[in-house]
Amino acid sequence: MGEPNPVLTVVADGDVRVVTLNRPERLNGVSEELHQRLAEVWRELAADPKARAVVLTGAGRAFSAGGDFDHLRRHHTDPDLRERSIRLDRTIQTEMIRFPLPVVAAVNGPAVGLGCSLALACDLVLMAEDAYLADPHVSVGLVAGDGGVSLWPLLTSLLRVKEYLFTGDRIPAATAVELGLANRTVPAADLQREALALAGRLAAQPAEALRATKAALAVLVEQVSRGAMEAALMAERATMTSPDHIRIIDELASGARRRSTAPSAGPAATAAGED
Numbered sequence: 001m002g003e004p005n006p007v008l009t010v011v012a013d014g015d016v017r018v019v020t021l022n023r024p025e026r027l028n029g030v031s032e033e034l035h036q037r038l039a040e041v042w043r044e045l046a047a048d049p050k051a052r053a054v055v056l057t058g059a060g061r062a063f064s065a066g067g068d069f070d071h072l073r074r075h076h077t078d079p080d081l082r083e084r085s086i087r088l089d090r091t092i093q094t095e096m097i098r099f100p101l102p103v104v105a106a107v108n109g110p111a112v113g114l115g116c117s118l119a120l121a122c123d124l125v126l127m128a129e130d131a132y133l134a135d136p137h138v139s140v141g142l143v144a145g146d147g148g149v150s151l152w153p154l155l156t157s158l159l160r161v162k163e164y165l166f167t168g169d170r171i172p173a174a175t176a177v178e179l180g181l182a183n184r185t186v187p188a189a190d191l192q193r194e195a196l197a198l199a200g201r202l203a204a205q206p207a208e209a210l211r212a213t214k215a216a217l218a219v220l221v222e223q224v225s226r227g228a229m230e231a232a233l234m235a236e237r238a239t240m241t242s243p244d245h246i247r248i249i250d251e252l253a254s255g256a257r258r259r260s261t262a263p264s265a266g267p268a269a270t271a272a273g274e275d
Contacts, residue, residue, distance in 0.1 A: 008037040009059075010045070014100060015052040015060035016199045017045055019221045021115075024060025029068035030114050032081070038118070039088045042095035052203035054099075054124055057193045063131065064115025069253045075240045076249075086237050089114075089146045093229055096121040097218050100211045102202040106195035107131045107173075108188065117147030123214070124202075126172035126195050128188040132180060137166030139235075140252070141245030145236030150229035154221060212225060 011018045019041060021028040030038070045051055055189055058064055075082050092262035096103070096118075108161035109131050116133045119125055127133075136154075144165055152161040156179040164171060176182040186194045202210065 027062035027065035034196040053199040062109040063111040066113030127181040139168035143235035145233040149232035
């Protein structure tokens with residue numbers, strides 16, 4: 001993990017490991033490299049004998065804005081990349097469900113698409129008061145194969161799942177708590193401290209009992225979600241080359257490029273696509 005500017009960092013804080021999505025200039029949009037690291041990091045952490053709990057967060061002002069435009073567009077013409085991405089999505093979901101340690105999401109800003117799925121796959125979710133969740137896969141012509149279809153119905157009512165997956169509407173932090181998609185909101189300035197404190201409390205619990213409790217719950221989650229996950233992944237693969245998706249992503253990417261050349265546009269203007 002010593003490479004310069006890694007897209008994902010792991011830092012030890014006592015017996016807590018802080019995992020940070022580290023592409024702040026792109027609002028932590030998921031590139032191919034970050035996608036790969038998100039599939040690998042859970043086994044690495046599980047093999048760390050000194051780790052007892054994990055905090056997952058994003059660098060800068062976003063948790064993750066979803067798929068990086070450049071990465072998304074490559075799927076349109078690269079069948080091997082499409083297959084790799086589906087495998088990685090499956091691996092990320094499975095590894096997070098089976099991960100033996102408690103994971104606290106510190107949602108410091110927008111958590112969109114895969115970013116939203118990552119947050120909701122954690123065991124406990126703290127959100128900055130100005131953060132929000134959104135899963136606009138459908139709005140960009142895709143099926144939410146990376147967790148929206150399989151995980152959301154375990155957390156809130158099917159009616160609300162359909163509302164937010166079908167529309168892609170943003171869910172403010174306070175509403176996320178009301179819906180059961182987050183545990184509580186925290187002032188943005190206090191989020192990291194609160195998340196570390198909660199992870200530290202979990203790390204201090206009797207390890208065997210906590211792990212066994214999480215493992216038993218994971219059996220339930222995996223049994224209930226597996227069929228929906230596979231159906232959604234296959235549908236996502238099919239929609240990666242749909243005319244609607246190609247058109248929408250091309251339009252969004254063109255708009256992002258125009259904003260990036262405007263005098264007032266900052267580096268975040270071309271960050272990522274919200275899927």
